[in-house]
Amino acid sequence: MTAPVPAGGPTLPQQRRLLTEVPGPASRELFERRQRSVARGLSHVLPVFVTAAGGGVLVDADGNSLIDLGSGIAVTSVGNSAELVVSRVTEQVAQFTHTCFMVAPYEGYVEVCEQLNRLTPGEHEKKSALFNSGAEAVENAVKIARHATGREAVVVFDHAYHGRTNLTMAMTAKNMPYKQGFGPFAGEVYRVPMAYPFRWPGGPAACAAEALDVVTGLIHAQVGEENVAALVIEPIQGEGGFVVPPDGFLPGLAKFCRTNGIVFIADEIQSGLCRTGDWFAVDHEGVVPDLVTTAKGIAGGLPLAGVTGRAELMDAVHPGGLGGTYGGNPVACAAALGAIDTMQKQDLPAAARAIGDVMLPRLRKLAAQYPVIGDVRGRGAMVAVELVRPGTLEPDAAAASKIAKTCHAAGVIVLTCGTYGNVLRLLPPLVIGTELLDEGLSVLADAFGTL
Numbered sequence: 001m002t003a004p005v006p007a008g009g010p011t012l013p014q015q016r017r018l019l020t021e022v023p024g025p026a027s028r029e030l031f032e033r034r035q036r037s038v039a040r041g042l043s044h045v046l047p048v049f050v051t052a053a054g055g056g057v058l059v060d061a062d063g064n065s066l067i068d069l070g071s072g073i074a075v076t077s078v079g080n081s082a083e084l085v086v087s088r089v090t091e092q093v094a095q096f097t098h099t100c101f102m103v104a105p106y107e108g109y110v111e112v113c114e115q116l117n118r119l120t121p122g123e124h125e126k127k128s129a130l131f132n133s134g135a136e137a138v139e140n141a142v143k144i145a146r147h148a149t150g151r152e153a154v155v156v157f158d159h160a161y162h163g164r165t166n167l168t169m170a171m172t173a174k175n176m177p178y179k180q181g182f183g184p185f186a187g188e189v190y191r192v193p194m195a196y197p198f199r200w201p202g203g204p205a206a207c208a209a210e211a212l213d214v215v216t217g218l219i220h221a222q223v224g225e226e227n228v229a230a231l232v233i234e235p236i237q238g239e240g241g242f243v244v245p246p247d248g249f250l251p252g253l254a255k256f257c258r259t260n261g262i263v264f265i266a267d268e269i270q271s272g273l274c275r276t277g278d279w280f281a282v283d284h285e286g287v288v289p290d291l292v293t294t295a296k297g298i299a300g301g302l303p304l305a306g307v308t309g310r311a312e313l314m315d316a317v318h319p320g321g322l323g324g325t326y327g328g329n330p331v332a333c334a335a336a337l338g339a340i341d342t343m344q345k346q347d348l349p350a351a352a353r354a355i356g357d358v359m360l361p362r363l364r365k366l367a368a369q370y371p372v373i374g375d376v377r378g379r380g381a382m383v384a385v386e387l388v389r390p391g392t393l394e395p396d397a398a399a400a401s402k403i404a405k406t407c408h409a410a411g412v413i414v415l416t417c418g419t420y421g422n423v424l425r426l427l428p429p430l431v432i433g434t435e436l437l438d439e440g441l442s443v444l445a446d447a448f449g450t451l
């Protein structure tokens with residue numbers, strides 16, 4: 001019943017090819033097993049069971065080859081099973097798989113930290129620490145900021161997403177599905193409005209200045225600057241709807257933090273490592289955060305995360321105060337070194353910009369044609385359209401879901417996001433071929449025609 005499995009990686013034919021309906025019979029059979037054995041709390045964008053992936057395609061158990069415009073949520077930026085990731089991982093996995101960095105260290109961990117210290121914004125002295133997941137990196141960034149400042153409060157934003165652990169659930173804005181029934185949540189987390197140009201009451205032109213006023217005013221009145229350990233922000237919001245703050249907002253926040261001794265933490269877990277056309281999204285405006293969290297795109301699909309920042313902050317914590325059994329696992333570090341090498345050798349920031357130059361004009365053309373598209377936004381290969389009832393700001397989640405399903409059935413993986421579930425987001429691998437990207441966008445355009 002199962003189709004023959006091709007070899008994954010960059011040699012996988014870069015094509016959309018449907019042999020069955022999607023999902024096909026082999027995937028449906030596996031899904032039955034999944035239903036009997038895997039908890040209901042895990043859901044799927046598209047329940048096709050993957051047997052191979054590479055470049056910009058996923059191949060499923062029925063032999064269907066799907067165009068991947070999601071990269072496993074901005075993870076496989078260098079492509080699935082990228083050559084340098086596979087070679088480094090293969091070498092490392094045969095050499096040793098684990099010692100625990102806290103028991104006996106190894107060079108790969110140090111080298112990843114050196115790379116992060118070098119690549120993250122700012123010329124100051126930096127240090128890094130490695131973890132397993134984005135949520136864990138955010139937790140540790142907050143731990144470090146609290147320890148270094150002796151303060152407790154953490155300021156986060158509307159529409160923020162920072163993870164699913166207890167502290168990061170508290171920091172995440174959206175209730176369903178992330179928080180519902182999982183409380184009580186960690187304390188000392190304060191939420192302020194996000195500079196969201198499309199939905200800012202005073203309009204996009206006033207958004208940066210007014211939002212800065214509101215945010216700093218609320219912090220002063222409701223928290224007290226001297227109590228704030230850290231302000232944590234996604235420079236372009238991910239799960240919350242690909243909200244791009246207007247120019248001036250991030251530099252204004254950074255300045256406010258500097259003036260008040262608040263640690264400015266950029267959560268670059270989704271936006272970082274070439275995704276937006278720069279190494280980090282904050283580079284766009286030359287903002288230098290005190291701490292940067294990384295994960296997702298850093299290791300070509302293997303679980304790895306980092307906190308990188310000012311040496312004096314990172315070193316504020318006593319020896320033994322940071323760590324974890326698996327954090328900075330040697331195989332994951334080897335993958336990260338292969339991924340970063342790929343990003344440099346193939347100039348993936350430029351590739352991301354080129355992808356944006358293809359996607360944004362096409363989506364703007366669609367927006368002119370279909371009034372259900374209220375906003376087109378994003379940078380580089382992190383781009384989205386927000387769907388609304390025509391002529392209003394009323395979110396149209398049903399339309400987003402319908403479009404996504406139509407794309408899936410036609411063999412193109414697109415993701416949705418947004419506090420209101422009404423945003424279609426595109427996160428292609430940065431190595432995707434132009435023709436494949438074009439074809440994926442045509443399928444998306446056709447889907448709007450069937451609304």
Ligand SMILES: *Cc1c(COP(=O)(O)O)cnc(C)c1O
Nearest residue numbers: 133134135161162163238269270
């Ligand atoms: C995905 C994400 C996280 C959480 O990362 P996990 O690896 O899923 O724990 C945190 N912050 C941002 C901005 C993310 O996109």
